Amino acid sequence: LSLQVMLVGDSGVGKTCLLVRFKDGAFLAGSFISTVGIDFRRPHLLTSSSLLLFQMWDTAGQERFRSVTHAYYRDAHALLLLYDVTNKSSFDNIQAWLTEIHEYAQQDVVLMLLGNKADATHERVVKREDGEKLAKEFGVPFMETSAKSGLNVELAFMAIAKELKHRSMKTPNEPKFRLHEYVNKEMKSSGCCKS
Amino acid sequence: MAADVHNSKVNWDIQNESLAPIDKLRIERSDSPTPGIVEGTEPGAAQEKAMFVHTQSFEDLTAETRDTVDGDQEVESCDLTKLSNDLSQLSTHLLGQEEEQGEAEEKGEDQKVEMFDESLASVTSQDSSPCGREDICDITSDAWRNQRKHVFVLSEAGKPIYSRYGTEEALSSTMGVMMALVSFVEADKNMIKSIHGDGYKVVFLRKSPLVLVSVARTRQSEQELSRELCYIYYQIVSLLTITQLNQIFERKQNYDLRRLLAGSEHLNDNLLKQLDRDPGFLLSAVTCVPLAVSTRDIITSSLQAAKAKNLVFSILLAGNQLVSLVRKKDQYLHPMDLHLLLNLVGSSSSFREGEGWTPICLPKFNPSGFFHAHISYLDSSSDLCLILISTSREDFFCLSDCKHRFLERLWRRNAFQNLLEALQTPTYPVDLVGIPELRHFVYKSKSSGLYTSPELPPTYLVDEEQERLMGLYQYLHGRIHNSRNPLRYIYHCGQRENLLAWVTSGFEMYLCFSPLGTKVLAMNTVTKLLKWIRKEEDRLFILSPQTY
Numbered sequence: 145l146s147l148q149v150m151l152v153g154d155s156g157v158g159k160t161c162l163l164v165r166f167k168d169g170a171f172l173a174g175s176f177i178s179t180v181g182i183d184f185r186r187p188h189l190l191t192s193s194s195l196l197l198f199q200m201w202d203t204a205g206q207e208r209f210r211s212v213t214h215a216y217y218r219d220a221h222a223l224l225l226l227y228d229v230t231n232k233s234s235f236d237n238i239q240a241w242l243t244e245i246h247e248y249a250q251q252d253v254v255l256m257l258l259g260n261k262a263d264a265t266h267e268r269v270v271k272r273e274d275g276e277k278l279a280k281e282f283g284v285p286f287m288e289t290s291a292k293s294g295l296n297v298e299l300a301f302m303a304i305a306k307e308l309k310h311r312s313m314k315t316p317n318e319p320k321f322r323l324h325e326y327v328n329k330e331m332k333s334s335g336c337c338k339s
Numbered sequence: 340m341a342a343d344v345h346n347s348k349v350n351w352d353i354q355n356e357s358l359a360p361i362d363k364l365r366i367e368r369s370d371s372p373t374p375g376i377v378e379g380t381e382p383g384a385a386q387e388k389a390m391f392v393h394t395q396s397f398e399d400l401t402a403e404t405r406d407t408v409d410g411d412q413e414v415e416s417c418d419l420t421k422l423s424n425d426l427s428q429l430s431t432h433l434l435g436q437e438e439e440q441g442e443a444e445e446k447g448e449d450q451k452v453e454m455f456d457e458s459l460a461s462v463t464s465q466d467s468s469p470c471g472r473e474d475i476c477d478i479t480s481d482a483w484r485n486q487r488k489h490v491f492v493l494s495e496a497g498k499p500i501y502s503r504y505g506t507e508e509a510l511s512s513t514m515g516v517m518m519a520l521v522s523f524v525e526a527d528k529n530m531i532k533s534i535h536g537d538g539y540k541v542v543f544l545r546k547s548p549l550v551l552v553s554v555a556r557t558r559q560s561e562q563e564l565s566r567e568l569c570y571i572y573y574q575i576v577s578l579l580t581i582t583q584l585n586q587i588f589e590r591k592q593n594y595d596l597r598r599l600l601a602g603s604e605h606l607n608d609n610l611l612k613q614l615d616r617d618p619g620f621l622l623s624a625v626t627c628v629p630l631a632v633s634t635r636d637i638i639t640s641s642l643q644a645a646k647a648k649n650l651v652f653s654i655l656l657a658g659n660q661l662v663s664l665v666r667k668k669d670q671y672l673h674p675m676d677l678h679l680l681l682n683l684v685g686s687s688s689s690f691r692e693g694e695g696w697t698p699i700c701l702p703k704f705n706p707s708g709f710f711h712a713h714i715s716y717l718d719s720s721s722d723l724c725l726i727l728i729s730t731s732r733e734d735f736f737c738l739s740d741c742k743h744r745f746l747e748r749l750w751r752r753n754a755f756q757n758l759l760e761a762l763q764t765p766t767y768p769v770d771l772v773g774i775p776e777l778r779h780f781v782y783k784s785k786s787s788g789l790y791t792s793p794e795l796p797p798t799y800l801v802d803e804e805q806e807r808l809m810g811l812y813q814y815l816h817g818r819i820h821n822s823r824n825p826l827r828y829i830y831h832c833g834q835r836e837n838l839l840a841w842v843t844s845g846f847e848m849y850l851c852f853s854p855l856g857t858k859v860l861a862m863n864t865v866t867k868l869l870k871w872i873r874k875e876e877d878r879l880f881i882l883s884p885q886t887y
Binding site for chain 1: 579600687690693694735
């Protein structure tokens, strides 16, 4: 089973870092490497029941690459939309991103909103509640992640994988509801473990 | 010490004549090439068609000089009376300075006159020089001011787009002044080209809708500096295309271009660093990994076989050296475009892990359209990077498949291992040539657009020394290609090394000798070196470039 997942969001919100954390379990510290165009990777994940083959489209956030990104939206089964909790404008742009997604992506694409860099408590400018509120408004599941600490990173990808797997196996009955439920359940438990 | 190169010119011509057999075809690829060989038969020349657009390293600028020659004369005639006082004062000052530099001796006909002309032309714009200088002083620290070379890019509205050092915000007023200078001179239907001050040059390059400015304390000529600015300009065009660039500023004159260029600053930074270090940028040429012909042939044919409908170029690189290049029939790559690709790959680590897919404009090929490049490393531990360039935005999976077909073929024919082994020694020591006094050289075959150069000897391994040697090559290159007074050869005696630069219709070479080397030795070395390169040419160059 091959899952095509695309990471989108403003430049510098940590899309590549999130992917590297998920793939290699490491954090890309040091200088900021900006992705050029689209970066295509094929990580795989071995779960208790099966081997998941991902095809990850790590996109560049810069405006000048939008046209390439648009061309590959429709191939994606799932989209991870990221903003940076320490950067207000990346949060404000989420609405624009959602408009773009509705325009170019498939109707039934699995979408998840992630507030990244949740470890940076001091620099935080976007409250968790704001993220939750926005997600509710648009009916998308939401969680805060941190590529640095690893918080919720695997969960985000797993949730998507589960959802896509579920869909491919049966006729979908209220898929969104299930994803929300799963995310909320898992996030609480992982929250307990972390604290 | 008078190094009168012109005496030896006679020598060569005679030798050349006596060596040329009646049947000219015979010596076309002679084993003992002489400097008199014609283009296309020099060591390193491709046997069939070359893979690059044929270029002179100065094409952009000579074109420009021609454009502006009339303008210059106009200035000289109309402004001379007004500025005559300052002019004579300044030009004598400049002349004096040039003479002081003469630890080296070069002779070219009319050199002095030439210099005088240049200073005249540049000083015509001098009425604005004091303010430009002071403003830079005012803004920041000494450390910033003392940088060897500053490069600024601004829009016609005077908005900062790029600065090599320091933040653009802090420099917005400086850039405003730069724009004021440009438009002040343009108001009189004229063009500001450079300002020459005490130990530094300010060079302007006007490429509407952008203005590029270089402030340098190097010995590079005005021409060389504006060539570097050209590179920066093309770098920006390669990200946006000229069409988009024009549209943006037509729509909104005071647009902040940094928004669109976000994340690309390191491309300019790296490009400027390369320009200071890499002789390829100077010569409009690229260098190849030394590789056995059989191995290179397998690689090339594997690239050839992995073709696709929209594929235009397949390029395999090892670091900033070329391994192989296959192109669509009748489509040629310009060395400058390849340099931009090298720069893109060299300055982004993001291609290391996955497969990159990015739009890129190759400005020399077509400044108004995007190609789409599939960029990936063959394996994560080596520097082998494959670039596949297609005309279609939708081609990602198709090119990804090409890459796999290419790799499979390499493995099947055992070429991959051979290639990796060859990469263990990507350079060669200069000792192989067998001339003890020869420290380093750069040889470019003009018809193939390829150059070869040994590794730097220990003396030049430190960054500063490397840049100093490159500075000398740059200086000689600037002198020999001076558009108003081109020379054929220069012998340059310095305190720490002697250099010989030689340009013919077939090749261009720069040799660096120990300070104990003599001119006679240098002259003899040329023949010996040409002979050596001929012997090694199938390893050092790509002699039979292929198309799909």
